[in-house]
Amino acid sequence: MTQVAAVVEGRRNEEADLRVVPARFVGRWVAAVAVLGILAMTIYAMFTNERFHWDVVGEYLFAAPVISGLGKTLMLTGISMLIGVLLGIVVAVCRLSSNPILSTAAWAYSWFFRGTPLMVQLLFWFFLAALVPTIGLGVPFGPELLSIDTNSVISPFTAALLGLSLNEGAYMGEIVRSGIRAISPGQTEAAKAIGMSRLQTMRRVVLPQAMRVIIPPTGNETIGMLKYTSLVIVIGYSELLTSVSIIYSRNFQTIPLLIVAAIWYLAVTAVFSVGQHFIERHFERGFTPMKGKKPPTPGTAETVVPSAAEPAAAQANEPELEPTK
Amino acid sequence: MSEPMLRARNVHKSFGHLEILKGISLEVQAGQVACLLGPSGSGKSTFLRCINHLEKINDGELWVAGERIGYRRSGNKLHELKENQTAKQRAAVGMVFQQFNLFPHRTALENVIEGPVVVQKRNKAQALREGMELLDRVGLADKYKHYPAQLSGGQQQRVAIARALALKPRLMLFDEPTSALDPELVGEVLDVMGSLAASGMTMIVVTHEMGFAKEVGDVVHFMADGQLVESGSPTQVLGNPRETRTQAFLSKVLA
Ligand SMILES: Nc1ncnc2c1ncn2[C@@H]1O[C@H](COP(=O)(O)OP(=O)(O)OP(=O)(O)O)[C@@H](O)[C@H]1O
Ligand SMILES: [Mg+2]
Numbered sequence: 001m002t003q004v005a006a007v008v009e010g011r012r013n014e015e016a017d018l019r020v021v022p023a024r025f026v027g028r029w030v031a032a033v034a035v036l037g038i039l040a041m042t043i044y045a046m047f048t049n050e051r052f053h054w055d056v057v058g059e060y061l062f063a064a065p066v067i068s069g070l071g072k073t074l075m076l077t078g079i080s081m082l083i084g085v086l087l088g089i090v091v092a093v094c095r096l097s098s099n100p101i102l103s104t105a106a107w108a109y110s111w112f113f114r115g116t117p118l119m120v121q122l123l124f125w126f127f128l129a130a131l132v133p134t135i136g137l138g139v140p141f142g143p144e145l146l147s148i149d150t151n152s153v154i155s156p157f158t159a160a161l162l163g164l165s166l167n168e169g170a171y172m173g174e175i176v177r178s179g180i181r182a183i184s185p186g187q188t189e190a191a192k193a194i195g196m197s198r199l200q201t202m203r204r205v206v207l208p209q210a211m212r213v214i215i216p217p218t219g220n221e222t223i224g225m226l227k228y229t230s231l232v233i234v235i236g237y238s239e240l241l242t243s244v245s246i247i248y249s250r251n252f253q254t255i256p257l258l259i260v261a262a263i264w265y266l267a268v269t270a271v272f273s274v275g276q277h278f279i280e281r282h283f284e285r286g287f288t289p290m291k292g293k294k295p296p297t298p299g300t301a302e303t304v305v306p307s308a309a310e311p312a313a314a315q316a317n318e319p320e321l322e323p324t325k
Numbered sequence: 326m327s328e329p330m331l332r333a334r335n336v337h338k339s340f341g342h343l344e345i346l347k348g349i350s351l352e353v354q355a356g357q358v359a360c361l362l363g364p365s366g367s368g369k370s371t372f373l374r375c376i377n378h379l380e381k382i383n384d385g386e387l388w389v390a391g392e393r394i395g396y397r398r399s400g401n402k403l404h405e406l407k408e409n410q411t412a413k414q415r416a417a418v419g420m421v422f423q424q425f426n427l428f429p430h431r432t433a434l435e436n437v438i439e440g441p442v443v444v445q446k447r448n449k450a451q452a453l454r455e456g457m458e459l460l461d462r463v464g465l466a467d468k469y470k471h472y473p474a475q476l477s478g479g480q481q482q483r484v485a486i487a488r489a490l491a492l493k494p495r496l497m498l499f500d501e502p503t504s505a506l507d508p509e510l511v512g513e514v515l516d517v518m519g520s521l522a523a524s525g526m527t528m529i530v531v532t533h534e535m536g537f538a539k540e541v542g543d544v545v546h547f548m549a550d551g552q553l554v555e556s557g558s559p560t561q562v563l564g565n566p567r568e569t570r571t572q573a574f575l576s577k578v579l580a
Pocket of ligand 2: 369371501
């Protein structure tokens with residue numbers, strides 16, 4: 001601190017070419033050394049401790065049932081999040097609608113699915129057949145045209161998917177709603193004034209801007225979902241954690257196999273985080289004037305009035321400019 | 326006699342129990358620049374928003390270029406238009422807002438072509454060409470790649486004018502287009518509006534810029550408390566107002 005002040009002071013006193021000495025942050029170095037030391041010790045302790053059985057970890061890390069479980073975890077996470085996000089958009093739009101029936105229904109949905117434990121919901125879907133033995137398609141309160149045995153539809157996979165995505169939809173609804181509400185009404189007004197329909201306004205004006213607010217918590221939700229999929233162990237769908245537990249129930253190498261699962265969860269989380277970074281950067285366009293590409297400064301050769309063909313060529317491969325069908 | 330560009334007959338608008346517009350009747354002829362003056366809260370913005378059917382009127386009638394806004398008459402019933410028909414009517418009326426309301430996630434040029442491409446489904450290459458011409462017309466062709474946050478207030482408002490013009494509107498509405506600007510940026514926007522007026526565009530301008538009203542305006546309408554108090558030429562209304570309410574307002578504004 002005093003060094004910085006001294007440098008500033010020095011600049012004021014003499015206009016001569018002074019050398020700027022950056023302030024030294026001694027505390028930072030001390031902290032870094034301490035952290036690295038603790039980390040090294042922990043790793044050393046873990047790898048020299050026989051009871052961790054790293055050989056077993058290595059043996060099972062790429063074992064077929066583990067990889068197959070990982071694939072199922074990823075599939076469950078991906079599809080549940082996709083349905084969850086789409087449901088969330090629908091729920092949010094309904095919540096904000098001026099139609100009282102729609103907004104109440106959306107509120108009730110959120111209340112119910114956020115208010116009951118996910119585990120209960122999963123079991124409920126799995127045992128749906130006990131409650132509703134057949135699912136029928138027909139005239140309401142009238143004759144049934146088509147009737148299917150519930151057990152043939154509700155497999156562990158569909159039960160898991162239903163449970164996870166309906167639950168996610170309720171949370172995403174709240175996230176999307178806060179994102180939409182963050183956009184000033186002037187934006188909707190301007191969109192309407194140029195003749196956009198409500199759907200166009202939502203798709204082209206409100207949601208792309210709301211994404212900035214929606215993406216970070218959605219990243220959290222995705223990483224959460226990755227781990228919530230392990231709850232489907234209660235209905236016997238063999239995702240990563242279930243697969244691992246089947247193995248350790250046979251060979252009793254519980255800790256090494258849990259480490260195998262943890263390594264995979266951590267790896268996938270790392271990949272998701274990188275993906276989130278790029279998605280965030282995409283939706284940050286136009287909002288951070290100081291960072292990113294600098295616009296051409298006035299007075300340079302670049303600012304010559306471009307011919308109409310030039311922007312056309314420059315932006316021809318930007319998909320969001322395509323006319324909506 | 327030719328059809329006026331805007332015809333308002335006895336327009337009423339309430340929010341809840343509060344009546345904001347208490348029967349506005351006025352006409353704006355094609356090519357005319359009508360300036361709308363009045364104290365804050367008198368309903369000027371609300372009236373402009375009704376012309377664009379951004380607000381539904383409670384009573385009275387509005388026509389733009391002979392077309393009834395927001396409703397279709399059959400017999401002695403008025404049927405509210407469907408959303409896509411309202412949208413088409415809105416596209417024929419350009420609107421410029423006090424707060425610019427440019428789309429921040431789109432560049433200047435993307436803002437301008439959004440309406441033609443997305444709403445009017447026009448050919449994109451042509452829209453880009455015309456978009457560049459419009460940006461050139463408001464003096465911003467070199468800024469076509471800039472995002473709104475990279476532009477000054479005056480530049481943003483000029484892009485907003487270009488965006489409204491891109492739909493080839495027959496009528497342009499301006500709601501205090503310079504009120505949010507630093508004083509030194511007001512001139513560049515008024516210049517663009519002046520040349521637009523000179524090109525024959527029909528314009529309704531809510532403004533507190535008396536100089537603009539005098540030089541560019543063909544008629545001045547003074548509104549107070551949801552009613553049209555006085556209309557006339559700028560020299561008459563601004564220089565020699567008949568009504569006491571107009572006099573009181575002008576003495577405050579010009580003081
Ligand atoms: N959506 C709304 N709901 C309720 N009241 C409203 C709404 N919009 C406007 N008002 C009220 O209507 C009145 C007139 O508003 P309006 O914006 O039309 O006035 P104005 O003449 O444009 O004023 P200003 O010069 O301040 O812009 C105000 O008292 C305002 O509070
Ligand atoms: Mg106003």
